[in-house]
Amino acid sequence: MVDTTARAGQSSTGAPISRVLPLALATFAAGTDDMVIAGVLPDIAADLRVSEANAGQLVTAFALTYGIGTPVVAVLTARYSRRGVLLGGLGAFVALNLLASLAPSYGALLALRVLAAVAAAAITPAALAMAATMAPDHRRGRYLGLVIGGLTVSLVAGVPLGTWIGGGHGWRATMLFVAGLGALAWSGALAVPRAPATGADTGPGGAAAEAATEGGAGLRGRLAPLRQRPVLGVLLMIVVAASGGMMQMTYVFPVLRAAGHGIGHDDVALTITLMGCAGAVAAWLGGRGADQWGPRPTVVAAELGHGAALLAVAVLAWVGDMPYAALAAAMMLVALFAWSLTPPLQMLLLSLAPRAGTEVLALQTSALFLGASLGGVLGGLLLAHGSAAAIPLAGGLLQFAGLALLPRRRGA
Secondary structure, three states, X not given: OOOOOOOOOOOOOXXXXXXXXXXXXXXXXXXXXXHHHHHHXXXXXXXXXXXXXXXXXXHHHHHHHHHHHHHHHHHHOOOOOHHHHHHHHHHHHHHHHHHHOOOOOHHHHXXXXXXXXXHHHHHHXXXXXXXXXXXXXXXXXXXXXXXXXXXXXHHHHHHHHHHHHHHHHOHHHHHHHHHHHHHHHHHHHOOOOOOOOOHHHOHHHHHHHHHHHHHOOOHHHHOHHHHOHHHHHHHHXXXXXXXXXHHHHHOHHHHHHHHOOOOOHHHHHHHHHHHHHHHHHHHHHHHHHHHHHOHHHHHHHHHHHHHHHHHHHHHHHHXXXXXXHHHHHHHHHHHHHHHOOHHXXXXXXXXXXXXXXXXXHHHHHHHHHHHHHHHHHHHXXXXXXXXXXXXXXXHHHXXXXXXXXXXXXXXX
């Protein structure tokens, strides 16, 4: 998605890390827009007169477009200034979410979700590229981590807050909330210093040079790691595992409603917050485990735990009328194992394709969102023709199935 190596002419001092905060707010807004629908799913279904299964496809459409669109948009906008791409993407993002708050029908809202995902696909890589250029050489990881952290914090804060707003004022207010986040990010991005002259800012000639640095021949270069069977196996595993995990997240409201008694917006919002907090701890544990035991054993352990936790949620949903404390504990376990997967998976991919780090991590993001979109479709079918308990059951089984796709290369 972005080349994080130093470039000729880049300042060794860089900008203060506080100047990167608007970029983190931009990814926070994009991340909130992706999953905030999960917290207001019943409201949208009732207002637009569709089933909750169909309302869940609003998450599917966003995730699929974002996953496929990120590398494509990055190539199509390579000749333009990263700052210009970010401001343009944020402007479109705000406008589209404002229109979404006024959507008269399900079809109109679905189309607006797709277009908003295209805007988000422009925002994230542009923000990362700007952060990498602004950072001092010895602190680039921290700057990029702050921007990427916006996506993580969106689950802890943005999605629960959007759920609470939707519970009190309706789902259209939630869309206004997301548009407001985008507007704040756009205003802050105006103050972000212009990057030093690089390939992205010096016209078509410079863009061609940067494209060569970042992926050889544009989109073809970005897809090159797919020709390596071990890399392809890991990416397919991510698609399968993500489809099971994000299926549960997309339909968290009906699953919790089936498992507990009197579950409402406040309960769902609190549960998502607790899951986000558990996920933040899990990311550290996953990285520590990968360092100590190796990435592949850590991935296997996390997948087995994730699958078992989802099966436990399925049992709770099947039994029903469970106390909220039991539901919250089970969902936190789901998040703990699910989020611990990211660091070892990244390390595993980088070990399999050490010369294509930028490209392989971008493909990991695409695989994650492709899995999320497949999970939305499958979860909708299970909810429409089965029961809410079938969603975590299928999700758990998919975690076990994904393990069969992991490469068995020694040292991985």
